[in-house]
Amino acid sequence: MVKKARTLGVCLFITGSLIFAAYQLNQLKFANNVYTETNTDHLYSQQLTSYEQVMNQIIEGSTNKATPIPKQPSSQPIAEKPESIPNDVIQVETTEQTQQFDRQQSTSYNQAKNQRIKENTKGTPVPKKPTSQPAAEKLAQSPNGAIQVATKAPAKQKPTSQPVVENPTQSLNNAIKVETKATGKQVLQSPSPQTVAGKPIESLNGAKQVETNTPKKQEKAQLSITDDIELSYLAETEIKNVANFDQWKGTNRSITVITAFFDIGNYSRGGGKSRGPDKYKQWMRVFSWIQNPVIFYTDSEEFEKIFLDFRRNVTSNTKVIRISRDELWSFQIKPRVTEIYADPKYPKIVPYTTLPDYACITHSKFPLIADAAKRNIYSSKYFTWVDIGYFREIENNTIKFWMEVPAEFDKTKIGATRIFGTRHSASVKTIVRISMNWIGAGIFLGERNVFLTFTKDYKESVLRFLKQGIHSVEQYMIGAMYTKVERIAHPPRVEIQDFKPVRGKTMTTDPWFYLGFLMYKEVK
Incomplete structure (x- = not known):
């Protein structure tokens, strides 16, 4: 009788240990998921903070000319490929295309460098040595795992990730609401299609909008607030x-x-x-x-x-x-x-x-x-x-x-x-x-x-x-x-x-x- 009781106790102990181990494994997976998302947000925060600090220094004129301009981190796909659902992924050029571009850039760099040494001409500029990624477009990994394309921005101007649009708020009939100060009422105007370089920009509900080079500071001023x-x-x-x-x-x-x-x-x-x-x-x-x-x-x-x-x-x-x-x-x-x-x-x-x-x-x-x-x-x-x-x-x-x-x-x-x-x-x-x-x-x-x-x-x-x-x-x-x-x-x-x-x-x-x-x- 005692032997059976001991055997039963051992079985219960083993069963309990297995259940507890499975529970701990599940908790570990859950904690890892939460940890990953939290660290991603933290990393993005650090990147954006660094970007803002350097840009502010440039604006104030206190940054040395040799200070590199960091690329603005992005947590969302750029305007050229807006997301329609949470899990969209942006397609980019293949590794083979990237490597071919690198080889072309490297050849161009070496030729110009040799020519300048040979001719000793001060007027011929030496191009910057190419990086491992194309100069115009660099691959970036977003916090949610989607691959993004970040466009290189001028050194003294903060890059904008969204095109500036005119009159973004539309009424139900796709007419643009305009406030008239004289009456305080709203006048409905039919939108006229416009293009920039032959490429019309679509608004949220189908009305045509115009992409401009307006600085980002003016973007908020263009929002039509019906409130x-x-x-x-x-x-x-x-x-x-x-x-x-x-x-x-x-x-x-x-x-x-x-x-x-x-x-x-x-x-x-x-x-x-x-x-x-x-x-x-x-x-x-x-x-x-x-x-x-x-x-x-x-x-x-x-x-x-x-x-x-x-x-x-x-x-x-x-x-x-x-x-x-x-x-x-x-x-x-x-x-x-x-x-x-x-x-x-x-x-x-x-x-x-x-x-x-x-x-x-x-x-x-x-x-x-x-x-x-x-x-x-x-x-x-x-x-x-x-x-x-x-x-x-x-x-x-x-x-x-x-x-x-x-x-x-x-x-x-x-x-x-x-x-x-x-x-x-x-x-x-x-x-x-x-x-x-x-x-x-x-x-x-x-x-x-x-x-x-x-x-x-x-x-x-x-x-x-x-x-x-x-x-x-x-x-x-x-x-x-x-x-x-x-x-x-x-x-x-x-x-x-x-x-x-x-x-x-x-x-x-x-x-x-x-x-x-x-x-x-x-x-x-």
Whole structure:
């Protein structure tokens, strides 16, 4: 009996050891993958930092003429071969062609050198000795493994990896939006095809654009920011139950709440689940009890009436605005988003990367925040975006409550709820490909001017990612904006304050709703 027990014990020990060894091997592989991606980002950061330092020295005139000009590192394929999907690889010339080019360059170098020695002529320049790669084009390995072609740039001018284009933002009908200062409205002009050296440049949605030699510093100035113009409304209705809001000035209740609903019908949420207008009608009843002034945007006459009924007896003010979704830049990019999502190789995450309308709706909160903040009809110091279904946990609530700015809020940042720890070492493609969460996007909090700056930066980032063939919903685009690589290439002007959920501090146990309930204060 004892012998059998010993034998059984030995077998269990061996089995456990094998399982543990397999687990350790799997962990080692996972750690190696993470380590590789992290080190790639770190290497790229070092390269770009070195490049920026030398270029700054050249501009200031403090660099010796003999100082070599480093090649600007690139984390994305160049403009001549933009990526349409995350895993594209750029084809380059073969090794045999490269070697043949080297031999030709070496022969040319030796002939010129011998001629100068023989004739002793000072006027004949000696060409630079060729390197192991062609002088015009050098092969470079990008962080994601794709081979890229980097064009050699002049010594005193920072190379640009993208052609400068005119009027990159297009409306849905491919007409260019132009701001007229006299009226503040938008005029639609049909784009005229133009070429440079007989080669037309295609914009994101098919309109012809012109490539110029404008310095990179002017590239941002050419971006047409629709956030700078006030939106046009189809209809607006206001309920005035409070004469003025001076009594809350300078307090943590000086907040305008912004929300919206755009009707795209019933849509799949994945896993056999779906959601539609009826569910939102049920969730939005909570707005009957919010005491802050509320601005509601919609393209639905039905929801316009429902929301007005919910807010009619609230001891606060409400403005309901009916608007065309085509007025928003977030829907003007829909044709390009549709092209990206139609690619069979693009990651399919329902509905984030399968339903263009859904993705466009998530981006719409930022032009709407900008519109409300610019007008500031209730003279609020702060603004908060709250998804129409955000307070679903208390949909049957009958208690009045205020939304207040938390004492720990940093007024120079945008507040959001942290879902997982920082993912800034990941690449933009990884964040989108596997839907890597950092913050939740159901609620945002910010001071008026900070929001106006952030919404502009957000739009520019979304358009930049579109050019790279990368797109998803707002929470992943924000995560992509704050990666280490993006921070170096496009430093953010506004930081995110990610509120880490603290157990027992709010009435909710769901981290997605933490910040909203941190701001929730019942009327006693």
